[in-house]
Amino acid sequence: MGVEILMPALSPTMTEGKLARWLKKEGDQVKSGDVIAEIETDKATMEVEAVDEGTLTKIVVPEGTEGVAVNSPIAELDGGGAGGSKGTAPGHDTAMPQQPAPPAAASPEVGEVAKQAEDYGAVAQRGADRKEGAAKMGEAAAAPEKDWGPTKPMTVREALRDAMALEMRADDKVFLMGEEVAQYQGAYKISQGLLDEFGPRRVIDTPITEHGFTGMAVGAAFTGLKPIVEFMTFNFSMQAIDQIINSAAKTLYMSGGQLGCPIVFRGPNGAAARVAAQHSQCYASWYAHVPGLKVVAPWSSADAKGLLRAAIRDPNPVIVLENEILYGHSFECPVADDFIVPIGKAKVERAGKDVTIVAYSIAVTWAMQAAEELAKQGIEAEVINLRSIRPLDAEAIANSVRKTNRLVTVEEGWPYANIGTEIAMQVMEAAFDWLDAPPVRVCGKDVPMPYAANLEKLALPTIPEIVDAVKRVTYK
Amino acid sequence: MAQAAEATGAKRRGKAASAPPMTQDQLLQAYRDMLLIRRFEEKAGQLYGMGLIGGFCHLYIGQEAVVVGMQACLEPGDQVITSYRDHGHMLATGMEARGVMAELTGRSGGYSRGKGGSMHMFSREKGFFGGHGIVGAQVSLGTGLAFANWYRESRNVSLTYFGEGASNQGQVFESFNLAALMKLPVIFIIENNKYGMGTSVERASASRDLSKNGAAWGIPGEQVNGMDVMAVKEAGERATAHCRAGNGPYLLEMKTYRYRGHSMSDPAKYRTREEVQKMREQSDPIETARKLLLEGGLDEAALKKIDDEVKAVVQEAADFAQSSPEPDEAELWTDVLVEAR
Numbered sequence: 001m002g003v004e005i006l007m008p009a010l011s012p013t014m015t016e017g018k019l020a021r022w023l024k025k026e027g028d029q030v031k032s033g034d035v036i037a038e039i040e041t042d043k044a045t046m047e048v049e050a051v052d053e054g055t056l057t058k059i060v061v062p063e064g065t066e067g068v069a070v071n072s073p074i075a076e077l078d079g080g081g082a083g084g085s086k087g088t089a090p091g092h093d094t095a096m097p098q099q100p101a102p103p104a105a106a107s108p109e110v111g112e113v114a115k116q117a118e119d120y121g122a123v124a125q126r127g128a129d130r131k132e133g134a135a136k137m138g139e140a141a142a143a144p145e146k147d148w149g150p151t152k153p154m155t156v157r158e159a160l161r162d163a164m165a166l167e168m169r170a171d172d173k174v175f176l177m178g179e180e181v182a183q184y185q186g187a188y189k190i191s192q193g194l195l196d197e198f199g200p201r202r203v204i205d206t207p208i209t210e211h212g213f214t215g216m217a218v219g220a221a222f223t224g225l226k227p228i229v230e231f232m233t234f235n236f237s238m239q240a241i242d243q244i245i246n247s248a249a250k251t252l253y254m255s256g257g258q259l260g261c262p263i264v265f266r267g268p269n270g271a272a273a274r275v276a277a278q279h280s281q282c283y284a285s286w287y288a289h290v291p292g293l294k295v296v297a298p299w300s301s302a303d304a305k306g307l308l309r310a311a312i313r314d315p316n317p318v319i320v321l322e323n324e325i326l327y328g329h330s331f332e333c334p335v336a337d338d339f340i341v342p343i344g345k346a347k348v349e350r351a352g353k354d355v356t357i358v359a360y361s362i363a364v365t366w367a368m369q370a371a372e373e374l375a376k377q378g379i380e381a382e383v384i385n386l387r388s389i390r391p392l393d394a395e396a397i398a399n400s401v402r403k404t405n406r407l408v409t410v411e412e413g414w415p416y417a418n419i420g421t422e423i424a425m426q427v428m429e430a431a432f433d434w435l436d437a438p439p440v441r442v443c444g445k446d447v448p449m450p451y452a453a454n455l456e457k458l459a460l461p462t463i464p465e466i467v468d469a470v471k472r473v474t475y476k
Numbered sequence: 477m478a479q480a481a482e483a484t485g486a487k488r489r490g491k492a493a494s495a496p497p498m499t500q501d502q503l504l505q506a507y508r509d510m511l512l513i514r515r516f517e518e519k520a521g522q523l524y525g526m527g528l529i530g531g532f533c534h535l536y537i538g539q540e541a542v543v544v545g546m547q548a549c550l551e552p553g554d555q556v557i558t559s560y561r562d563h564g565h566m567l568a569t570g571m572e573a574r575g576v577m578a579e580l581t582g583r584s585g586g587y588s589r590g591k592g593g594s595m596h597m598f599s600r601e602k603g604f605f606g607g608h609g610i611v612g613a614q615v616s617l618g619t620g621l622a623f624a625n626w627y628r629e630s631r632n633v634s635l636t637y638f639g640e641g642a643s644n645q646g647q648v649f650e651s652f653n654l655a656a657l658m659k660l661p662v663i664f665i666i667e668n669n670k671y672g673m674g675t676s677v678e679r680a681s682a683s684r685d686l687s688k689n690g691a692a693w694g695i696p697g698e699q700v701n702g703m704d705v706m707a708v709k710e711a712g713e714r715a716t717a718h719c720r721a722g723n724g725p726y727l728l729e730m731k732t733y734r735y736r737g738h739s740m741s742d743p744a745k746y747r748t749r750e751e752v753q754k755m756r757e758q759s760d761p762i763e764t765a766r767k768l769l770l771e772g773g774l775d776e777a778a779l780k781k782i783d784d785e786v787k788a789v790v791q792e793a794a795d796f797a798q799s800s801p802e803p804d805e806a807e808l809w810t811d812v813l814v815e816a817r
Contacts, residue, residue: 008522009526110795212619213654216620219618219623219624222617251606252812254596255596257814258587291812316813415719
C-alpha cells in the first residue's frame with residue numbers, strides 16, 4: 001500500500017513551486033516530522049516535512065524541477081508504518097479508535113460537535129428567520145408608546161443610578177466596575193450610594209487602566225456574569241476599543257453561538273463644556289458601525305432609566321452613550337417598578353406635519369427648542385428621539401417622512417459618516433418617492449473641538465442652524 | 477534552554493524527598509496527549525498544504541509538553557484561554573480532534589460551525605475560552621475569567637497562556653496589576669518559544685528573565701523547562717496550589733521551542749536549521765517522555781499501540797474535516813446577536 005507524497009501549498013495563494021532539493025533519497029526511512037525536501041516559491045524557500053512514516057520508495061519529481069503544481073505527487077512511501085494517510089489505517093476501519101482521555105474526561109462518542117450537527121437545521125432556520133426579522137424591523141414601532149402610569153420628576157443622574165440599583169437587586173450576576181465608581185461615588189456621581197448598598201464585591205473601583213479592566217470585564221461576561229463597565233468618559237474607551245469590538249462584539253459569531261457577552265459599557269459621551277478636543281467627541285458612529293454591538297443614547301430620565309435597564313438585561317454587549325450636560329436635567333419619569341424602554345424603538349417626542357427632525361441624546365433638547373421656534377413661524381416639526389442608534393428604528397423615521405416629506409437630522413458628531421448620513425440613506429432606500437427635498441444634516445463641524453468659548457459654540461450645532469435647515473427643506 | 481533546565485532542576489533537587497511529579501500511568505497519558513497534538517498538527521500542516529485549510533494556521537509542534545503538563549494540574553471548572561496558536565490547548569482540554577480539524581477546514585462540523593477558523597474556537601463544556609487572534613488580548617480576558625472565579629467564590633483557576641512576544645503588550649502589565657491588586661486566581665503562562673514571529677526575544681524584550689516580569693506587583697514567578705512535561709506538571713502544581721489558596725496570581729515562564737514557522741507561510745529564515753535540529757534531537761518533549769516510559773518498564777509494543785491509536789484518531793478527524801459539509805448559507809446571518817428572550 002503505497003502512500004503518495006504530494007506537492008504542498010505553503011501559502012493560500014501558491015499554485016506551483018520549484019522542488020529545490022531532496023534531503024532523503026530512495027530507500028531512506030522516513031519518520032513523521034522529518035524534513036524530506038525543500039521547495040522554493042517566488043517568496044521563500046520552505047521545508048517539506050513527512051507526515052507519514054515508512055520507506056521512501058520512489059522520488060517522482062527530481063530536484064531542480066521548476067513549476068511543480070500543488071497537490072501533484074512528488075514521491076512515494078511504502079507506508080510501512082501503521083496508519084497511512086489514505087484512510088486504510090489499521091484500527092481505523094476495523095475498530096473504533098480509542099479517544100485519548102485527558103483529565104477532563106472527553107466523551108468518546110457523541111460530543112458537542114455532533115450535537116451541534118444535529119441542531120444544525122434549527123440553527124439554519126433561526127438564521128433565515130433573523131434575516132426576515134431584520135427586514136421587518138421597526139414595524140412594531142408604529143404601535144403607540146406604552147402608558148406606564150404615574151410619573152415623577154427625576155434627574156437623568158438619579159434615573160441611571162436607579163436603573164443599576166434595580167437590576168443589581170434583581171440579579172446577583174450584575175455588578176459595576178470602573179474608575180471612581182465605588183468610594184468616590186462616581187466621577188459624575190452616577191453611582192451614588194451603590195457601594196453602601198451592594199458592597200465592594202459588586203461595586204468595584206479599578207485603577208486607570210481601561211484596556212486591562214475592559215478586557216477583564218469581557219472575560220467575566222464570557223462566563224455568564226453581567227458587568228456594567230463605566231467609562232469616566234467615552235473618550236477613554238478608545239484605550240479599550242479592541243476589547244469592545246474584537247472580543248465583546250465578535251466572539252458570539254466566531255464561536256458559532258457558544259460564547260455570548262452580556263455586558264454594558266456606559267458613560268458620558270460627546271462634548272461636555274470647555275474640555276477641548278480630547279474630551280469632547282461623539283462615539284455613536286464608531287460603535288454603531290459594528291455588528292454584534294447594540295448602541296443606545298438616552299435623552300430624558302425615562303430614556304435613561306428604561307434603556308439602561310434593558311441594556312443590563314440584554315444578552316449582548318450594549319453601549320450606553322450618556323451625556324454629561326443632561327445628568328443634572330430633570331424630566332418626568334414613570335415610577336412603575338417594571339418600567340423599561342425596549343432597545344430599537346424610537347419615540348415621537350413632538351408630533352408635527354411639516355418636517356421630520358431626527359435627533360438623539362442632547363440634540364433632542366436642541367431639536368425640541370428649534371421646534372418651538374419653528375411653531376412660532378407656522379412650521380409644525382415632528383421630533384423623533386432615536387433612543388437606539390443600533391438597531392435603528394428606521395421604520396419609525398420612514399413613517400414620519402411619508403407624512404412630512406422632509407427630513408433634518410441633528411447630532412453633535414462630526415459630519416463624515418455620521419448617524420445622520422445613515423438615516424438619510426435609509427430614508428432614501430425606504431421612502432425616496434415621498435421626499436420633497438434633499439435631507440439636511442445639522443451636526444458638529446468637521447474640526448477637533450476647540451477650547452475657546454466662542455469657537456466651541458461655533459463647533460456645535462445651534463438652534464438657528466436647525467431652524468435654517470428646516471427652512472431649507474421646506475423651501476421657506 | 478539549558479539554563480531553564482537548570483533552573484527547574486535546581487528547584488527539584490531542593491525538594492529531593494518529594495515524589496516524582498507524575499506516576500508511570502500519568503506519564504503514559506501525557507505521552508498519548510502530546511502525541512495526539514503532534515500528529516494532529518502534522519496532519520493540519522498537510523491539509524494546509526493541500527489547500528484544505530485557509531488563512532493563518534499556527535502550529536504548536538515542539539511545545540506540546542506545556543499544555544499537557546499544565547492540564548494535568550486542573551480541576552473541573554478551571555478555565556483555559558490562549559492566543560491563536562491554540563490547537564494544542566484545545567486538544568489538551570479534551571476537545572475532540574474532529575471538531576477542531578473541521579473548524580480548520582471551515583466546515584459545519586467545526587467547533588464554531590466554520591465561522592471561527594484556526595484562531596477562534598471555544599468550548600464552554602471543556603472550559604476553553606478561545607482562541608484569540610489579537611496578540612495579548614487574551615491576557616486581560618483570562619484575568620476576567622479569574623475575576624469570575626473570585627466573584628463566584630469558587631476555587632477554580634484561570635490558565636492564561638501567551639507568548640513571549642505578547643508579554644510586552646501594555647494590557648499584559650495592566651492585567652498583572654489588576655490580578656495582584658484583587659488577588660485573582662490566574663496563572664499567567666508565558667510560552668517563551670524564543671521568537672515572536674521573526675523577532676527573537678532578545679531583540680524584543682529588555683527583560684532577560686520573563687518570569688520576573690510580575691515582580692513589581694509581587695507576583696511570584698519561575699522559569700520552567702517547557703520541553704519536559706514532568707517539570708511543567710511540577711511547577712503547575714505549585715502554581716495552582718498558590719492560586720487555590722487565595723494568594724493571587726502566579727507567573728510561569730515556559731522555556732519552549734516551536735519547530736515550525738510562526739505560521740504556515742513563514743520560511744523561518746531568522747534561525748538556523750541546526751538550531752531547530754538540535755532542539756528536536758536533544759529536547760523533544762515526546763521523545764523524552766518515551767524514553768522515560770521505556771526506562772519505567774513499558775515495552776515498545778505498548779507505545780506502538782498508542783501511536784497507532786493516535787494516528788487513527790487524527791485520520792478520522794481529517795476524514796471528518798473533509799466530509800463535513802460547508803456551513804449552510806443561512807449561517808452567515810446567525811450568531812451576530814443573541815436573540816432577546
